[in-house]
Amino acid sequence: MIKKYRKVIQSIIFVGMFVVPLLNILEIYFIKGTFYSIDIGDIGIADPLAIFQAIISSRHINTTMFISVILPILLILLLGRVWCSWGCPYYFIVEGIDYLKKKLKIKNSKPSYDERLPHKTNFIRYGFLIIGILFMGISGIPLLNLISAPGIISSQALVLVKFHYLTFEIFFILILIILEFFYFRFWCRYFCPQGTFLSLFRWKKGLKVVKVKDDCSNCLSCIRACPMLLNPMREADNSLCHNCGDCIEVCPDNKKVDTLKFRM
Amino acid sequence: MSIKKFLQDFLNKNPFKGFYQVDRLRPPGAVEEKKFMELCIRCARCIEVCPYDSIKRADLFEKMQIGTPYIFARDRACYLCMKCPSVCPTGALDNNLVDAEKVKMGIAHIDQNRCLNYLYVKEEEGVISTGRAQICSTCYNVCPLQDKAIIMEKYILPVITEKCVGCGICVEKCPTEPKSVYITPSGMGNKDTAGFYYQRSKMSFKKSEEITDDYLKGDKLLQKKQNIQGEDKPKFKNNFKVQEKIEGW
Incomplete structure (x- = not known):
């Protein structure tokens, strides 16, 4: 059920990416x-990392910058890092690749669960973010926006709809998609600076996966389903978790009695 | 010494900021180029709202500026509808700018050796003879700030004034090939490294200095003196200091 909702929202956002430029061409x-x-009506919403970079590189802050990060940060505090799993167009494409791999019967490159892996992953992705911000500071321009997967995909959609061509940035996405066939969700797990920055705002009291019942059938299907290679029964507090709800979807015990659930 | 200079050039000039080219403008209301590169998050909102498709997303040809908005005046100029400045989320475009006359994207410069009207006047005066003289005046007719930013001297020679906002419509519509009017973007790079307009104006300045150094004699001097009109102050080189004020006498 959760997966269905998620797919619907993802599809709406993905299609919306192409519809919004079309509306703008019609002067709406x-x-x-x-x-x-993005501006919806008069409400400004912006990628917190993009604004953070602009503030750092220009050493200047204005009210529009400040206001536009309020909503996304509130969303993360309340619902966790839902943007990544419920909204990001790149994640939607990656899930499509997973489906394609299953259909084409290509060997799944997903690594098996390892207790130490989440720590390693977190170390690499926070390290990458810090190095990225360092380089951004040296160059003095918002450099990490050049490797923002959702930003590039949506802006390329805009350029495609409006001018009927693509710019060079699309090659970055193509390379990521090709690599995705060999390395399971490596960009989202290890590198994506936008996602890493969002997980800094995760709040303990926000929405997260909780094992409500003490004992379960121990089938471990939730661990196998987790795209971030976490143990949903224990590591719900880990900042890697992006509340996609795949573990809740697959849990067989949930059908009889609530075992694994989203809780605030 | 040269190594020191190389290091100075290499380290002091940020390659990401200030990459300069004629006829390539930032959208209206853009802050100074260095600041712009710091603030622009490449969100493409200005590209999206532009109803004339003037603003384009920079590609790889624009080096590290990739993803930032540009107006390529030769393809499609800015029509000063002023929709883009208000949508910028970081203030890279001045959000409060509404008045089209206060835009300062650059300044146009007319190449007098190519402009059809200038050639026509030269032809008429007998300076050159091609036998193909035409009157064009397109730049004057399309200018959104007609008689402010561009004026017609002697009713035929187009002259750009400092009120020019640099929208580039004259460049887009100029019929000559190559174009005989250029826009030099403002706020990009410093004067020494800047492109066409600054270098050209510097050159012509030097030339005019050299000419005044020549001493005129005999008939030529008489001719020059006869040409002097009462309105303008004549420029003679004196070997004594001209007293500006009468005080102190």
């Missing part, structure tokens, strides 16, 4: 922008 300016930053 209600929604404008890309996933770097």
Whole structure:
């Protein structure tokens, strides 16, 4: 059920990415922008990392910058890192690749669960973010926006709809997609600076996966289903978790009595 | 010494900021280029709202500026509808800018050796003879700030004034090939490294200095003196200091 909702929302956002430029061509300016930053009516929403970079590199902050990060940060505090799993167009594409792999019967490259892996993953992705911010500081321009997967995909959709061509940035996405066939969700897990930055705002009291019942049938299907290679029964507090709800979807015990659930 | 200079050039000039080219403008309301590169998050909102498809997303040809908005005046100029400045989320475009006359994207410069109207006047005066003289005046007719940003001297020679906002419509519509009007973007790079307009104006300045150094004699001097009109102050080189004020006498 959760997966169904998630797919619907993801599809709406993915299609919306192409519809919004079309509306703007028809001079309906209600929604404008890309996933770097978007305006819905007069409400401004922006990628917190993009704004953070702009503040750092220009050493200057104005009210529009400040207001536009309020909503996304509130969303993360309440619902966790849902943008990644419920909204990000790159994640949608990656899940499509998983489905394609299953259909084409290509060997699944997903690594098996290891207790130490989440720590290693977190170390690499926070390290990458810090190095990225360091390089951004040296260059003095918002450099990490050049490797923002959702931003590039949405802006390329805009360029495609409006001018009927693509710019060079699409090669970055193509390379990521090709690599995705060999390395399971490596960009989202290890590198994506936007996702890593969002997970900094995760709040303990926000939405997370909780094992409500003490004992379960121990089938471990939730561990096998987790795209971030976590143990949903124990590691729900880990900042890697993006509340996709795949573990809740597959849990066989949930059908009889609540075992694994989203809780605030 | 040269190594020191190389290091100075290499380290002091940020290659990511200030990459300069004629006829390539930032959208209206853009802050100075260095600041712009810091603030622009490449969100493409200005590209999206532009109803004339003037603003384009920079590609790889624009080096590290990739993803930032540009107006390529030769393809499609800015029509000063002023929709883009208000949508910028970081203030890379000045959000409060509404008045089209206060935009400062750059300044146009007319190449007098190519402009059809200038050639026509030269032809008429007998300076050159091609036998193909045409009157064009397109730049004057399309200018959104007609008689402010561009004026017609002697009713035929187009002259750009400092009120020019640099929208580039004259560049887009100029019929000559190559174009005889250029926009030099403002706020990009410093004067020494800047492109066409600054270098050209520097050159012409030097030339005019050299000419005044020549001493005119005999008939030529008489001719020059006869040409002097009462309105303008004549420029003679004096070997004594001209007293500006009468005080102190």
